Amino acid sequence: MNESRALCQVDDIPDFGAISVRIESSTGGFEIILMREGDEVFGYHNECPHQGRNLDYVPGKFLTKDGRIICAAHGATFTIKTGERVSGPCNSGLLRVPVRVVDGQVFSA
Numbered sequence: 001m002n003e004s005r006a007l008c009q010v011d012d013i014p015d016f017g018a019i020s021v022r023i024e025s026s027t028g029g030f031e032i033i034l035m036r037e038g039d040e041v042f043g044y045h046n047e048c049p050h051q052g053r054n055l056d057y058v059p060g061k062f063l064t065k066d067g068r069i070i071c072a073a074h075g076a077t078f079t080i081k082t083g084e085r086v087s088g089p090c091n092s093g094l095l096r097v098p099v100r101v102v103d104g105q106v107f108s109a
């Protein structure tokens with residue numbers, strides 16, 4: 001059974017900003033990035049495709065600017081809406097984690 005879980009409130013995420021949340025699973029769980037643009041929220045694994053590091057500069061704190069998130073390790077840049085790579089030393093984008101918004105709450109899909 002695939003159970004949807006509430007991850008946070010939309011308002012917990014700064015507009016055009018990002019937070020991290022942990023998804024628990026039977027294999028120990030993993031951390032995802034939630035990014036917001038207005039009423040839309042986008043989820044991605046917190047793992048840079050360059051060297052597999054987390055994108056945050058300290059746990060849960062991310063560099064964002066002009067609708068993009070920037071990896072704190074070597075500066076790879078990705079769009080908030082699609083996770084596509086814009087610039088930097090990797091060849092691919094962020095791995096999407098489907099989420100949905102219902103009544104101001106963010107759920108794993």
Ligand code: FES
Pocket residue numbers: 048049050051052053071072073074075076088089
């Ligand atoms: S690990 Fe993200 S740019 Fe190198």
